[in-house]
Amino acid sequence: MALYSAAAAVLEGLERGDGGIKTLVYNSRFPHVRQLYALVAETLRYSPVLEKLLAGAALLQAEKKLPPQLAKVLVYDLLFGKGLKCGGRWKALARRHRARLEAELARLKVQQKVSRNEDLLAPAQAASPGASQVPRYVRVNTLKTCVDDVIDFFKRQGYSYLGEAASVEELRALSGKKFLLDLHLPELLVFPPQTDFHDNLLYTSGHIILQDKASCLPAFLLSPAAGSHVIDACAAPGNKTSHLAALLKNKGQIFAFDVDTKRLATMNTMLMRAGVTGFQLAQQDFLTVDPRDPKYSRVTHLLLDPSCSGSGMVTRVPGEEAAPSPERLQALAGFQRRVLSHALSFPALRRLVYSTCSLHREENEDVVHAVLQEQGSAFSILPVAAEENPQRREGTEPGAAPKKRKRKKQRVKE
Template identity: 80%
Template sequence: MALYSAAAAVLEGLERGDGGIKSLVYNSRFPHVRQLYALVSETLRYSPVLEKLLSGSALLQAEKKLPPQLAKVLVYDLLFGKGLKCGGRWKALARRHRARLEAELARLKVQQKVSRNEDLLAPAASPTASQLPRYVRVNTLKTCVEDVIDFFKRQGYSYQGKADSMEDLRAISKKKFTSDLHLPDLLVFPSQTDFHDNVLYTSGHIILQDKASCLPAFLLDPAAGSHVIDACAAPGNKTSHLAALLKNKGQIFAFDVDTKRLATMNTMLMRAGVTGFQLAQQDFLTVDPRDPKYARVTHILLDPSCSGSGMVTRQPGEEAAPSPERLQALAGFQRKVLSHALSFPALQRLVYSTCSLHREENEDVVHAVLQEQGSAFRLVNAFPSWPCRGLSTFPGAEGCLRASPTDTLTQGFFVAVLERCGEGAAALSSLPVAAKENLQHREGTGTTAAAPRKRKRKKQRVKE
């Protein structure tokens, strides 16, 4: 049972955009990492087939308490894997439906005119998926970029300086690495470089986080001392990023409904040296915006459940293709949770993000909620130098950001920044301070470029 639950949790993390397979598996604390990794990879490989089997057999309608990702894992192992060697009550549940699942599998083979299970699979994912760089965020709560660069140089890596273009990132190979051209605390290594056993990772000095996943906290840009809500927080990479931006000054309220994910998140945050946070096992929609506890919340990061269609795995896996009904249901939930977030009375700035490629979950959600809000909030033209913008589905939608493997060498992502208008609105710029300095240094402004701020070297300098 523990294996199937752990695999389902990894799949849920992938769907939310919490990280790649390796990082989620290693952070799961499941004792048999290879076994878990293999099960997740194979379930992903068969994901489109499993979606059809679940839909055709109506398993989720018959077993309403069965989580969708757990259903995928169980059906994979029942029909394509080892035949459910473990699983407790879920094993018994799946076996009750074995006849209808096998009948649906047979029907699918006849429909596609194939005889083998393997022949049901689509061609392998494009090479682009395996060429994404390995992004490493320096955890500035414990160290600084300069010290991490020095450490990797002592380990035999060749530092190439700061990247000037996307082509510089594409050119990274072998034991070379560079500083990212957009985000100041991000280092870029060749694709699939593994740091899970590196002392910097195990000690919390670096965070393995996709570049697109770093955008929400970076663009929220809360000042030190701010009170911030991370509405859908687990497994905690974005929360730890918020804490680094806050310099551990202020307060973070982080919510998630899953006890195990919160426990994992607590361990991760402690390892990263995060203080001043409160974790709550609670659906964000049930949080009372008028509770005095949240009277000083000025910033909210909202990364709700989505289709996960932008996630590109480094192992065999397929892009999610949700049904129109599934998309409609997700978009309805996303509009509801975004409207709820905007009801916090002291809120000044909010970042809404998804790891989805679908307009229904992205521009359409933002547009609908902005129309509901009237003139209370506006869409910020965030990060003007970012190369991929929102789809032109409504006036100003280009102020949103999109990310993709081909254009930005990241997972597929969407980010929108909203801020309060009128009286009481904070004097917030459309671009974080760090990004401004980064752009000045790279592009020039006709005046003297701002010198990069020197960081004080931390006491916790890592030694080999």
């Protein structure tokens, strides 16, 4: 029941204007934030359809103690989601009305002359969550296991392993219980879209991390050697931090910063479950961190994923800003320039990866070029197509044009 209650509370908070979906999800204290975010996002996407179904089935009139937002969540999962795998007494309540709700759904399809649930959505709603077409990426946590063992585990669960992908098209064609090894990242498995592993033993034990490919790229490109001292400047919720720890083989030190106490608490739980050691979490604005503090004197690698417009996120949901105003873009870019300049001031720094979830040049190329101009010849840009030439990960080819993939930038101190 905790999942449905938490989702309903987030929806109520959105309705009151208490904050955005990410803020409310992270502040919910629900342990599985990605699962909660997905349920809220999909319920919001189907909200107009759910309102019609609730009205047509007169569910709220029949169950006067059922809160409207909770009703939406329950009906979404009953008819469009996972089929009410949890829910206690509310689950039993929703199932009592299942026949009426399914009849109302069938009537709505006939009325709109469609056959698929997705076709009930308006074009903007149907197109908004590109995540429904994005493969499910699973990063093997090499602190606890290895790729071969995870592949064998999924085989025993009835999945068919198709080997290493040869092209992006192969990933897009995945369906059923089939999976591949990613063609770029060596510890990333790829499953069909919307494959759910939140209840899988490997996930709950921290042996696998549910992490999108774009989110895996920054740590992979930073590529710190075991024993390195690394800063994760804007760390929560911690997927990238756990990836850094895996690359370091838990040897070295990670300093991770975030200003939100609740996000850090969630992150600490996640890192402990993943078996991460040698990290220090600090509730602190990274801009207030003193680069001259002796404890950072050995920091050679830094991961910087600052706040941005989020315009490149495929999981955008209703209520999130899709097209930021020029004024907001300039404000974000100003902050990003400040934080990038600050990051480059750590005296032993050799390599930094700057990444955003934005498609706007103002938050990416313009920020990088402006800061590099200020720095003079101290830093240069490296190509990010590291997988095509291992030497590039070692910083041997500075100055080449960076490839765009979620606008990742990498630079090395000369």
